Amino acid sequence: MENFNFEKNSQEPNKGKRVAIIGAGPGGLSAGIALQQEGFDVKIFERHKQTKALGGAIILNAIGINILRSYGIKTDDMATTAIQRFRRFDGHQRVLQQFDSSLLNKANVSGWMAGLMRSELYERLLNKIPDDMIVNNHDFISYEEGSEGINILFEGGKSYTADLLIGADGVNSLVRQQLWGKSELQHLGIAVWLGWSEVEGLNRNEIVLNHSDIFQFGYAPLVFKGKNCFEWWFVEPCGENQPEPNDPLSYIRDRLKNFAEPVPEILNATKPQNLFRWLIKYREPLNAWSKGRVTIIGDAAHPTSPYAAYGAGMAIEDGYFLGKYLQGLDLSDVTVIQTGLGKYDNQRVKYTNHVVDFARTLGKIFHNAPKPVRILRDFLLDFTKIPERNIVKNSIEEAESLLKTVLDLEKGNQLSPLTEAEYEEDKSVKF
Template identity: 35%
Template sequence: MDDREDANPIVVLGGGPAGMASALSLHTAGHPVIILERYREARPAGNILNLWPPPIKALRAMGVDTTDLGAPCHTTFRSAGGHVRADIRIPESVTAEFGGGFIGMLRPDLYERMLAALPDGMLRTHQEVVSIHDGGQDVVLLGLADGSTIETPVLVGADGIDSMVRAQLWGASEKRDHRLHIIGGYTFEPVPSAEKGEAVLTHDREVQGSYTSIRRGAEEGFQWWVLEAWDPSREPPADLHAHALALAGRFGGALEELVRLTPAEHEQRWPIRDRKPLTQWSKGRVTLAGDAAHATSPYAAYGAGMSICDGYFLGQALHGVDLADRRAVEAALVRYETPRIPHTTAQVQQAYALGQAFHHAPRPLRPVRDFLLDHTPLLQKQVGERSPGEIIAQLDEMGAGITSPALR
């Protein structure tokens, strides 16, 4: 039995990637911690996923088994005709250490690995928090739907885009609708024309069509997605598969065949929304992580990854901190959020801008946009060169581990 079990635990609200990562990191940092999940299980809100090296490093530091978690991929942005507009070249030393530059996987597989790493009793399901009170003393008081209460020295709101913790701290805020939707799916059927070990992101004048290698155990396959402008007042497509296939048909080849071979139960649609970034996450003994702090468009390809890294840096910040010392806790939460806010804000805003540029540019400007993307290094500099630099900087910032932060 862990000798920390009898101590007053840190409470993490939400059992998604941000919540599990926060709990695992805080546990690694030496603190007792529990996760309160309102549903009967921690369940993935999606089917497809990609991770860059920083979250892989974070997962390893938390004790999550990342061996063969997904398929390592090289990433390119291309025109509909196949011209490479941006090539994301991750240094070989990084890809060798972390099993690839861009890891394609299925979201349920990540959940399975993270759940397996949780100590017994850490995850508590059917626990709905309905009230939060931080009276400026030694604990935060949580009221649960069943009438019980829990006291905690630190509350981490990892409860998603509709976070009650965020609303409690900073008030209600409107969701920002990107007026886009994405349909994604996966198949393990063989498609010889699909490029193994690649993440191919292709655009025509209006639609993004993309696919990425994935791996599940010994099985190798592909995930895919199509993304287009969509008025949120419209009803979703009546036949999701037929609609996705029509969009993939604009690109033909491997993407169209991948969609054709995907069974309906492996497909999903979701509208793209976020909330405008906050300039502060923490107040008193309460802070935020993951989508509660920075819900992000999939154009960042980094939403789950940022959430996992939030947990890593939170554990670093609270390592060695006396949780009974309110000032020490508050200072630690400031240390946690100070470097994370500019990093995540930049990712959220860039993802929003890319979505608008590719799908909501005025029609007469689209040929000009595409000419610039095909005949200038604009996208290569903005994405192809910037992304590897940010990845390397993030790895350096992470230091040697949760209990061994980098000097800043």
């Protein structure tokens, strides 16, 4: 939207309902849909001239699928999987993850995870966004809180007055910086390559993660434009300033030359233009996201590594729960806002911090651990159930509990914040 008239941003008619979101990524779009469903007057400000997807494929779990369904978005054509396997590079199975089939039935999904192209996710979200909700080509500068609302400043001298500001502006969030101060963006020491290819004949009911000493290659089924495909990711240790190779596919094939099928088959079917590389960055976690009339969601709040495989999914969850906790509130009263946002923080902060911490731990263990630690790691993976128990505990149990919460909400049950007692003191991974 290019012609938004800031001078006609009338304060009185919609006072108490005005929400401004900075950033039109998955989290911003999810929050926009969720808050509009609750009757709020929402504007999403995006710095780019067009709102479009960046990157390749993503994975959503049953939580995200049910949230999209609650938005009226089609999900029954997604390629879902019920099993996740950790394998050694030569095909030997190390860990098997399975999910509660009765819970999946209640959630009306055939599997826990589903592959989806980021471009298709954006298209589906944008189809639920009114044309006048997104304001493109507006660079956020800062905000000023007052008793009557929050004034948001943009490049070019433009401004907008709202009752609530949501920072969905990514890992380099300026909203987070003003709200909570500067924090160093740190390099995790790994890079992830994301690709996809058209492949037939492989098992399409599982996600597989293959590990060598320092490399991971994972793959998951994907339906893209009606064709059976696989999305894949290659994770490697990487220096912060390490340049990209001239021939990425040859580079990846060389590092995975000892990996068993179907890894070579999937790589050989990949076209160079269907490949993206990301250096993984993170910030130290926050103990709260919200203050006054401002909160943050998505990567602005919890940037994560590929081991969570769920950055976009958690951002969608953030937007959904924010809408639920602000339901029916008069946002003209800052104390009312703080009550709603406090419940939102209590629901989301510890959960996402745990997911991010677990992902960082796995990234270090699989890609940056000293050789003696790697030897012990592989012994435990190959000959004990200790890693499997830890992975199940840290990546399945809480997620299944969160899915139950979403299902209850969609049945019309009352939402209550998670209590401190529902979180264990020590969530660390011990291999």
